[in-house]
Amino acid sequence: MPLLQGKVALVTGASRGIGRAIATRFAQEGASVAFTYLSSVEKGQALEAELAALGVKAKGYRSDASDYKAAEELITQVIADFGTLDVLVNNAGITRDGLLMRMTEEAWDEVIRVNLKSVFNLTKAATRPMMKAKSGSIINLTSIVGVRGNAGQANYAASKAGIIGFTKSVALELASRNVRSNAIAPGFIITEMTGEVSEKAVEEWMNSIPMKRGGQPEEIADACIFLASDMSKYITGQVLQVNGGLLT
Ligand code: NAP
Numbered sequence: 001m002p003l004l005q006g007k008v009a010l011v012t013g014a015s016r017g018i019g020r021a022i023a024t025r026f027a028q029e030g031a032s033v034a035f036t037y038l039s040s041v042e043k044g045q046a047l048e049a050e051l052a053a054l055g056v057k058a059k060g061y062r063s064d065a066s067d068y069k070a071a072e073e074l075i076t077q078v079i080a081d082f083g084t085l086d087v088l089v090n091n092a093g094i095t096r097d098g099l100l101m102r103m104t105e106e107a108w109d110e111v112i113r114v115n116l117k118s119v120f121n122l123t124k125a126a127t128r129p130m131m132k133a134k135s136g137s138i139i140n141l142t143s144i145v146g147v148r149g150n151a152g153q154a155n156y157a158a159s160k161a162g163i164i165g166f167t168k169s170v171a172l173e174l175a176s177r178n179v180r181s182n183a184i185a186p187g188f189i190i191t192e193m194t195g196e197v198s199e200k201a202v203e204e205w206m207n208s209i210p211m212k213r214g215g216q217p218e219e220i221a222d223a224c225i226f227l228a229s230d231m232s233k234y235i236t237g238q239v240l241q242v243n244g245g246l247l248t
Contacts, residue, residue, distance in 0.1 A: 002030030003229040008082045009033055010075075012065045012122060013092030014047060015040035017191035018141065021217035022089055022224050023051060023058075029225055032057040034078045034085075036092065038064055057082065065092040065118035075125035084133060087228040088126045090119045090140045090163075095193060100154050108155045115159035119166055123181075127174060136179040139227045140167050141220075142239065144187045147248045160185075164239055171237030180236035182227050187243025189215040210245030 004026055014023040015037035023035045024047075033051050037044030037060060044060045051058030059081055063074045078085055093115045096107035119140050130136030145153055146160025164183055171181040188194060188205045194214065197205075206212060223242045226232050241248065 002028075003225055003231065004087075005030035007031045007086040007228065008078075008084050009087035009089065009228060010078055010085060010122075010126070011035045011089040011091055012063075012118065013037065014060075015043040017193060018186070018189060018217045018220050019089075019091040020047060021221040022091060023047060024054075025218060025221035025225055026087075026228065027051045027054040027056045027058060029229075030056065031087070031228070032082055034059050034061065034082060036061050036063045036065065036074065038062065038092075065090070065122060066113045068117075068121045071118070071121035072125045075122070075129070079129055085126055085129055086133075086136060088122060088130075088136070088138045089224060089228070090122055090138070092118055093141060093159075093193075095153065095156050095196065097152050097156065097196075099152055103155060111155040112159050112162075115156065116162045116166070119163055123166075123170060127170075127179060130179045131174065131177045134178045136174075137228050137232075138167075138170065138179070138181040139224055140181070140183045142167070142183045142185045144185050144241065144243050144246060144248060147185055147239070147241070167239070168237045175236055180227075180232070182232075182236060183239045184220060184223050184227065185239050185241045185243070185248075186220050187215060187241070187246050189217060189220060191217055208246065209243070213244065215242065215244060 013019040014035035048060040142163040143160040167183040
């Protein structure tokens with residue numbers, strides 16, 4: 001049987017990159033998939049048709065994960081459309097890189113709002129129906145940078161480290177209700193986000209990765225399938241590192 005048969009999943013930020021791969025792999029494993037996008041409207045709409053062609057129920061929503069009220073409305077709408085919510089993947093994220101000396105207040109606030117507050121917004125709204133159902137899996141996309149820091153990414157690293165603390169706290173609060181909360185920490189994954197990284201920095205990453213290559217979005221999606229499925233039903237409060245062997 002497909003690993004996610006009968007489950008309803010919501011993936012934020014699925015128009016591109018890792019989120020898109022997660023939505024697609026979830027559909028291939030039989031899940032009904034709700035997903036969000038924000039600025040990439042055409043790509044989001046195209047994904048809905050692609051997922052439906054895999055034979056599952058799929059629906060895209062244009063929704064800003066960093067907006068508290070919009071997140072509440074989204075969860076209400078997903079429950080109305082799909083009947084339940086078994087899996088939440090908080091994937092939406094951005095970078096606004098720069099050395100601290102040059103980092104503006106706006107670049108700090110925006111990254112914390114989109115990367116960290118969004119996880120609070122969606123998780124808070126999703127936990128009510130999950131607690132009622134006494135079942136649920138919340139998966140938050142953190143980063144290797146949130147574990148060990150990175151020059152030029154103080155805002156991003158802080159947001160991703162914040163996600164780890166949040167994930168572990170929520171796990172403790174909800175474990176008795178059979179609602180699990182875990183994080184995935186990707187290393188260097190080849191997407192538009194890492195397409196912005198300088199050639200020199202990419203070379204440094206590649207040299208430091210024991211497997212000597214960047215990861216594919218699908219390799220993160222496969223880890224997500226594990227944490228979304230009943231294969232991981234006794235695992236909560238963990239950070240799963242998917243990074244080609246980098247030690248942190
Ligand atoms: P990406 O290619 O830049 O895609 C980001 C996605 O997030 C897009 O679909 C975008 O949607 C969506 N998004 C951005 N702001 C949003 C908002 N306010 N509301 C809803 N959706 C929003 O990034 P990626 O590389 O796939 O990264 C996905 C996640 O993995 C992020 O959390 C990132 O921090 C994390 N991660 C990535 C790497 C890596 O190496 N790539 C490593 C570690 C962790 P629109 O385009 O429609 O706005």
